[in-house]
Amino acid sequence: MTGTQDNIVLEITPEVLLKAYACGIFPMAESAEDPGLYWIEPERRGILPLDSFHVPRRLARLVRQDRFDVRIDTSFSAVLDGCAAPAPGRQRTWINTRIRQLYTALAERGRAHSVEVWMGDELVGGLYGVRLKGAFFGESMFSRVRDASKVALVHLTARLKIGGFALLDAQFITDHLTQFGAVEISRRQYQTHLDQALAVTDASFPTAPLSGAQILAALGTQADD
Numbered sequence: 001m002t003g004t005q006d007n008i009v010l011e012i013t014p015e016v017l018l019k020a021y022a023c024g025i026f027p028m029a030e031s032a033e034d035p036g037l038y039w040i041e042p043e044r045r046g047i048l049p050l051d052s053f054h055v056p057r058r059l060a061r062l063v064r065q066d067r068f069d070v071r072i073d074t075s076f077s078a079v080l081d082g083c084a085a086p087a088p089g090r091q092r093t094w095i096n097t098r099i100r101q102l103y104t105a106l107a108e109r110g111r112a113h114s115v116e117v118w119m120g121d122e123l124v125g126g127l128y129g130v131r132l133k134g135a136f137f138g139e140s141m142f143s144r145v146r147d148a149s150k151v152a153l154v155h156l157t158a159r160l161k162i163g164g165f166a167l168l169d170a171q172f173i174t175d176h177l178t179q180f181g182a183v184e185i186s187r188r189q190y191q192t193h194l195d196q197a198l199a200v201t202d203a204s205f206p207t208a209p210l211s212g213a214q215i216l217a218a219l220g221t222q223a224d225d
Contacts, residue, residue: 029096045190046170054181063212072207079114083140134166134200158218167197
């Protein structure tokens with residue numbers, strides 16, 4: 001995966017960050033210890049088409065059974081911690097102190113959201129991302145028990161459909177995402193999708209509790225109990 005990256009010279013603010021997303025650019029850090037950020041604009045971009053999002057049958061049954069308690073925006077900082085923690089296949093993280101500050105500020109402004117998967121009082125998985133008009137930019141996800149991050153993604157996608165969103169940006173394609181129908185498109189194609197999403201002015205992100213059955217219905221997915 002190649003793209004453009006430039007060291008940031010001017011101070012980045014939450015407002016500047018939103019303008020960057022509107023241009024198809026997002027920031028990353030080399031590591032959690034590196035205080036600097038750089039801009040990324042991939043030549044190939046991963047997206048999850050909302051109208052053809054695929055929920056594998058076993059996962060659909062799990063969602064319908066409501067084995068997890070899925071909450072929205074109740075522990076944004078804890079989700080950041082989970083995404084930043086080492087995990088199998090990911091010993092290093094790009095979430096540094098500045099990333100934490102910026103995205104926490106966006107969350108406080110209602111521009112970033114967390115989807116949290118709980119078992120009792122324990123946060124076992126989740127994801128977070130940025131909302132801008134009809135676009136949602138997925139940033140990172142984590143899982144401490146099997147399927148927790150997948151359940152979070154299913155709940156996110158259903159809420160985006162309910163809320164009238166037009167784009168779910170996954171940034172980069174992974175094996176984890178391809179099972180849901182993620183596709184890779186060119187930078188030019190992505191810009192077209194982004195422009196269409198930014199023209200949506202009435203999208204809203206539902207935060208009220210929704211059952212697994214409601215989530216699957218929103219996605220047009222059936223599952224046997």
